[in-house]
Amino acid sequence: MNTDAIVIGGGIAGLATAHRLLQSEMAVTILERGHCGREASWAGAGILSPLLPWNYAEPVTRLTQLSNKLYPGFIETLRQQTGIDPEYQASGMLVLPDSSTLPPEHDEARYQRNSAEAWCARHALALQRVRSHEIAPALACNEEALWLPETSQVRNPRLLQALIASITCSGSATIIENTEVTDWKVERGRVRSIRTSGGDEYSAACYIVTAGAWSRQLLREYGSKLEIRPVRGQILLFKLPPGMLSPIVLREREDFYLIPRRDGHILAGSTVEEAGFNREATSEARGGLLAKAHTLLAALAEDTLASHWAGLRPGSPGNIPVIDRHPDIGNLYLNSGHYRYGVTMAPGSALILGNMILGQPQPLDVTPYRWPA
Ligand SMILES: Cc1cc2nc3c(=O)[nH]c(=O)nc-3n(C[C@H](O)[C@H](O)[C@H](O)COP(=O)(O)OP(=O)(O)OC[C@H]3O[C@@H](n4cnc5c(N)ncnc54)[C@H](O)[C@@H]3O)c2cc1C
Structure with a gap:
């Protein structure tokens, strides 16, 4: 060969x-x-940004920003070469915040704690303060939120x-x-x-x-x-009629997100678990994610749940x-x-x-x- x-x-x-x-x-x-x-x-969700980008060290930001710059050309080349549309889109991310906590898996010594506004201004990333219903009227809650209109997603499969x-x-x-x-x-x-x-x-x-x-x-x-090291992540997939939700929604306090796809599918995730190389999807995670999803958007319930899976992330400090x-x-x-x-x-x-x-x-x-x- x-x-x-x-x-x-x-x-x-x-x-x-x-x-x-x-x-x-x-x-x-x-x-x-x-x-x-x-x-x-x-198995992943396809958000093209760290969930709370201001809490990560500069090497994560620099690699993300480089990739964000490359993504449109990367997708266009692939589309021309193959005719397959990976559904790359700037759907924006609505962050329902609680800036006093970091996600539980975070090792605080290695992460930064920054003000979202100051960080976004420094990195030329658009950020607005909104009421959540201005961006996502179907949500159960209408509260103060941060709106990142440039955050993109791709349909990773x-x-x-x-x-x-x-x-x-x-x-x-x-x-x-x-x-x-x-x-x-x-x-x-x-x-x-x-x-x-x-x-x-x-x-x-x-x-x-x-x-x-x-x-x-x-x-x-x-x-x-x-x-x-392996870090297990579990995710749920729901099927709703298209147009129910358009932005990615992140509930900061719970490190929980919803990602709407164009055809009405909505992903709800994810867990962050130290389970070795075990990539079983568990009933505990299913129940926990389902409850969080339903609290955020009432239509996400047992009868609209289409699938549940797990994957092993390559964890790193x-x-x-x-x-x-x-x-x-x-x-x-x-x-x-x-x-x-x-x-x-x-x-x-x-x-x-x-x-x-x-x-x-x-x-x-x-x-x-x-x-x-
Ligand atoms: C639930 C969940 C949600 C996520 N959400 C996001 C998100 O929104 N945005 C984001 O950017 N990332 C997300 N991720 C993380 C992202 O999916 C991973 O960082 C990424 O997929 C890692 O890619 P990889 O190619 O390194 O690993 P993998 O996709 O796991 O690929 C590794 C490949 O190596 C093969 N392999 C292993 N050992 C051998 C061997 N000895 N010989 C030959 N082949 C071998 C495996 O079979 C596998 O196919 C998420 C992950 C999970 C689990």
């Missing part, structure tokens, strides 16, 4: 990285344990479909599914080959790990300094991913640890990793995304 790069893991991080390398005429092979785009990237279709029709890519990478052959500071559970061996000039929550496990001793070359192994790269915002950060992270491999200048300071030595 003749390939320049092997990408291990076909979620949004792997597919966006492969897409970027293909645009630079590299030949790419993606090895995926199951089916591409069926783990966290499929469609984005993944478009990426897979674009990569497949590029002519320079091979996607190999149902193939788990299990072993590394490393000699004199370089990966020489990798082996799969089926006993096949693959080699290339460079190897890129994009295995999400499983990245550290896959890298074994080569990833022992990484702090990437401060939500800061690693996008870098291995400190000692010259042809081994990682693009993982995007935690709650892997869909948001996908185009920026892929651009940075691609530039690194191709020796091109970076659009921002990449030192915060270093592989810990």
